[in-house]
Amino acid sequence: MPLQDHMQIISVDDHLIEHPRVFTDRLPKKFLAEGPRIVEDEQRRHVWHMEDNVFPYIGLNAVAGKTPEQFGMEPLRFDDMIPGCYDPVARVADMDVDGVQAACCFPSFPGFGGRVFMRAKDKELGLACVRAWNDFSIDEWAGSAPDRFVPLAILPLWDVELSVAELRRVAAKGAKTVSFPDNPLPLGLPSFHSDDWGPLWDVFEDTGIPVSLHFGSGSFVPGFSASASALAPGASTEFKSISTRLNAAERAKDEAPSAVSFILYSTNLMWSTADLLLSGQLQKHPGLKFMLSEGGIGWIPYIAERADWVWERHRYYQPIDFDTRPSDLLRKHFWGCYIDDRFGLKNRYEIGVDRICVEIDYPHSDSMWPNSRKTIAETLVDVPDDEAHRIVELNAREVFDFPRR
Amino acid sequence: MPLQDHMQIISVDDHLIEHPRVFTDRLPKKFLAEGPRIVEDEQRRHVWHMEDNVFPYIGLNAVAGKTPEQFGMEPLRFDDMIPGCYDPVARVADMDVDGVQAACCFPSFPGFGGRVFMRAKDKELGLACVRAWNDFSIDEWAGSAPDRFVPLAILPLWDVELSVAELRRVAAKGAKTVSFPDNPLPLGLPSFHSDDWGPLWDVFEDTGIPVSLHFGSGSFVPGFSASASALAPGASTEFKSISTRLNAAERAKDEAPSAVSFILYSTNLMWSTADLLLSGQLQKHPGLKFMLSEGGIGWIPYIAERADWVWERHRYYQPIDFDTRPSDLLRKHFWGCYIDDRFGLKNRYEIGVDRICVEIDYPHSDSMWPNSRKTIAETLVDVPDDEAHRIVELNAREVFDFPRR
Numbered sequence: 001m002p003l004q005d006h007m008q009i010i011s012v013d014d015h016l017i018e019h020p021r022v023f024t025d026r027l028p029k030k031f032l033a034e035g036p037r038i039v040e041d042e043q044r045r046h047v048w049h050m051e052d053n054v055f056p057y058i059g060l061n062a063v064a065g066k067t068p069e070q071f072g073m074e075p076l077r078f079d080d081m082i083p084g085c086y087d088p089v090a091r092v093a094d095m096d097v098d099g100v101q102a103a104c105c106f107p108s109f110p111g112f113g114g115r116v117f118m119r120a121k122d123k124e125l126g127l128a129c130v131r132a133w134n135d136f137s138i139d140e141w142a143g144s145a146p147d148r149f150v151p152l153a154i155l156p157l158w159d160v161e162l163s164v165a166e167l168r169r170v171a172a173k174g175a176k177t178v179s180f181p182d183n184p185l186p187l188g189l190p191s192f193h194s195d196d197w198g199p200l201w202d203v204f205e206d207t208g209i210p211v212s213l214h215f216g217s218g219s220f221v222p223g224f225s226a227s228a229s230a231l232a233p234g235a236s237t238e239f240k241s242i243s244t245r246l247n248a249a250e251r252a253k254d255e256a257p258s259a260v261s262f263i264l265y266s267t268n269l270m271w272s273t274a275d276l277l278l279s280g281q282l283q284k285h286p287g288l289k290f291m292l293s294e295g296g297i298g299w300i301p302y303i304a305e306r307a308d309w310v311w312e313r314h315r316y317y318q319p320i321d322f323d324t325r326p327s328d329l330l331r332k333h334f335w336g337c338y339i340d341d342r343f344g345l346k347n348r349y350e351i352g353v354d355r356i357c358v359e360i361d362y363p364h365s366d367s368m369w370p371n372s373r374k375t376i377a378e379t380l381v382d383v384p385d386d387e388a389h390r391i392v393e394l395n396a397r398e399v400f401d402f403p404r405r
Numbered sequence: 406m407p408l409q410d411h412m413q414i415i416s417v418d419d420h421l422i423e424h425p426r427v428f429t430d431r432l433p434k435k436f437l438a439e440g441p442r443i444v445e446d447e448q449r450r451h452v453w454h455m456e457d458n459v460f461p462y463i464g465l466n467a468v469a470g471k472t473p474e475q476f477g478m479e480p481l482r483f484d485d486m487i488p489g490c491y492d493p494v495a496r497v498a499d500m501d502v503d504g505v506q507a508a509c510c511f512p513s514f515p516g517f518g519g520r521v522f523m524r525a526k527d528k529e530l531g532l533a534c535v536r537a538w539n540d541f542s543i544d545e546w547a548g549s550a551p552d553r554f555v556p557l558a559i560l561p562l563w564d565v566e567l568s569v570a571e572l573r574r575v576a577a578k579g580a581k582t583v584s585f586p587d588n589p590l591p592l593g594l595p596s597f598h599s600d601d602w603g604p605l606w607d608v609f610e611d612t613g614i615p616v617s618l619h620f621g622s623g624s625f626v627p628g629f630s631a632s633a634s635a636l637a638p639g640a641s642t643e644f645k646s647i648s649t650r651l652n653a654a655e656r657a658k659d660e661a662p663s664a665v666s667f668i669l670y671s672t673n674l675m676w677s678t679a680d681l682l683l684s685g686q687l688q689k690h691p692g693l694k695f696m697l698s699e700g701g702i703g704w705i706p707y708i709a710e711r712a713d714w715v716w717e718r719h720r721y722y723q724p725i726d727f728d729t730r731p732s733d734l735l736r737k738h739f740w741g742c743y744i745d746d747r748f749g750l751k752n753r754y755e756i757g758v759d760r761i762c763v764e765i766d767y768p769h770s771d772s773m774w775p776n777s778r779k780t781i782a783e784t785l786v787d788v789p790d791d792e793a794h795r796i797v798e799l800n801a802r803e804v805f806d807f808p809r810r
Binding site for chain 1: 590
């Protein structure tokens with residue numbers, strides 16, 4: 001009898017769609033002209049405008065309530081979405097239908113990790129947007145139902161001192177996690193190996209707040225075709241084929257379905273995990289906690305074993321901590337997060353039953369809403385009660401410091 | 406009693422170091438000046454010269470006989486290596502010590518998949534080099550002990566018609582596999598989604614020869630730091646930190662130990678597998694066989710499950726075969742190859758006991774020589790005899806068509 005009624009599902013990864021007044025309600029007047037605002041374009045799409053940029057895909061993944069047959073990549077209007085996408089009261093009702101107690105909601109328009117604000121030309125505006133989004137997330141969204149939403153914040157990534165100050169501010173306001181780029185490097189920021197992040201990691205340790213690394217928040221999309229133009233810039237190999245000759249990198253994007261990258265989401269987090277395990281930062285910051293959001297879990301024991309194997313053989317001539325096994329660091333510092341991963345659950349003892357959390361991913365296309373509780377129950381049918389309880393509820397409540405009221 | 410004496414180890418992935426006369430013995434006279442030749446440079450290193458290029462790292466991975474404490478990244482001379490690196494007679498003696506019956510040896514100087522010859526300015530010279538390497542590999546190296554070496558060939562990748570002709574030629578000469586780039590795209594070649602490779606896949610089907618996709622043969626090194634300059638070209642984010650300001654992408658390479666990429670080798674092959682599974686090419690070429698060389702196996706069930714999950718939800722609006730489950734294609738067309746992967750062996754039924762082969766990787770740093778047989782025996786201690794026999798010998802003999810004499 002797994003997933004008994006008294007076990008509450010705490011989803012560590014959902015998404016909210018910012019409603020049109022998130023920023024106009026909060027930004028100082030001087031920023032209203034350049035700050036984020038919703039505009040209806042010629043094709044009657046709702047798009048975000050900020051400075052000189054247009055962000056057309058507000059609803060790309062707001063497919064809750066649609067069947068896979070209705071999925072598509074086209075942009076949407078607010079009236080194409082069900083209100084649970086952008087209205088926290090409607091969201092709670094949708095969570096009730098789904099059998100979910102609490103949800104931790106990532107940003108949409110700012111990017112999962114806030115990269116849009118990092119790219120603001122006017123950094124003062126960027127900072128005001130970060131604060132406005134956090135105030136919205138913590139006060140308006142999560143504040144509407146404090147036992148149903150785990151408050152999440154983002155940071156002004158371009159400045160460590162500002163990030164430190166904002167982290168302290170949102171921690172005091174009740175933020176329970178921060179969405180940080182799954183890897184800062186593709187954003188042009190220092191890598192996980194850099195000591196630059198040290199002052200920020202110090203505050204994460206002080207506050208006990210876990211860092212959520214959501215697949216894609218560093219803007220890197222995995223897969224050879226998705227990254228073809230970066231991997232083979234101006235590829236000029238003269239390839240003699242029987243069909244039309246075109247630049248291979250340009251063609252690759254057309255040829256490969258984006259589902260290839262969907263399959264490979266977790267490889268981003270494998271890369272990030274390997275970086276962190278060999279960065280030395282976990283030894284300098286023993287209180288750091290990382291959530292591998294939308295990363296799946298079935299790969300974790302393989303990477304742990306492989307990391308140890310490499311560490312055993314290659315730490316003699318490289319700047320790698322000599323005494324700490326990577327698999328021990330992984331077990332201590334990382335939480336795996338999954339939507340549906342039966343192979344991972346089968347191997348849960350190799351991952352750590354206390355290191356696995358569930359995700360609902362509403363309103364994205366990977367979500368099983370409104371059948372999440374039913375599906376999760378099916379996947380846990382062979383899991384003992386106490387372990388199921390850990391996985392669906394207790395681990396998340398502990399890592400987030402989000403106790404039952 | 407696993408790994409009984411009558412079970413022979415067939416390694417599907419080892420490496421040979423080309424000796425100095427491989428090309429000078431074989432190239433037409435007109436190519437001797439520009440073709441590959443060994444030169445001793447000012448630092449007394451042995452380096453390959455070809456056209457205007459110098460390739461200094463002939464011995465980068467020729468560490469057989471050294472302990473991990475002696476590993477390093479510095480280039481070597483021939484007299485720094487044990488003769489088994491470049492002499493097939495000495496190699497067989499080393500295999501005897503190691504308890505290995507047969508080995509399939511990949512190129513070194515030409516790149517695992519022959520990319521150096523693809524980049525020749527004089528394509529006629531490039532083709533002559535491909536043929537010379539194949540003649541060396543099949544006639545001289547494997548020919549020296551036909552029951553101890555599985556002959557491997559490379560192709561003139563820049564031209565499908567030439568590749569078709571060379572594949573037919575080496576098949577007639579006895580080649581049992583071909584090393585093809587783990588992904589052609591980073592080399593500027595058409596992706597696995599392209600129909601351009603169709604005529605070549607036809608011949609692989611005709612001949613029954615499996616395609617060996619060795620990690621790294623497409624020249625792409627996984628990991629955010631290793632690919633930083635590609636992923637964040639000229640990254641100009643103004644990052645305000647407390648330490649010295651430098652270009653993040655430039656710093657990343659210095660900061661991240663290369664062991665990060667060593668951990669992540671298999672993600673290359675996850676990317677390639679996902680590409681092939683959704684390419685439609687496996688349906689057009691039902692006889693294609695792919696060996697995932699140095700890719701490990703513990704991740705395969707995770708990726709198979711994830712691929713099915715994505716296929717279930719995202720094939721309605723993308724050009725993806727509607728009727729064939731990716732996991733069925735994976736089970737049919739792919740062979741997993743591992744050096745030491747206990748998590749993978751534990752989950753062998755999810756991979757397919759008939760789809761797993763062992764690798765020795767002599768003389769690279771991941772090799773356990775001269776203790777390979779001992780280590781493999783330890784890893785198979787919980788595996789029934791018939792399954793152990795499949796994994797160490799029978800699967801490789803079947804997929805290579807390399808029967809016992």
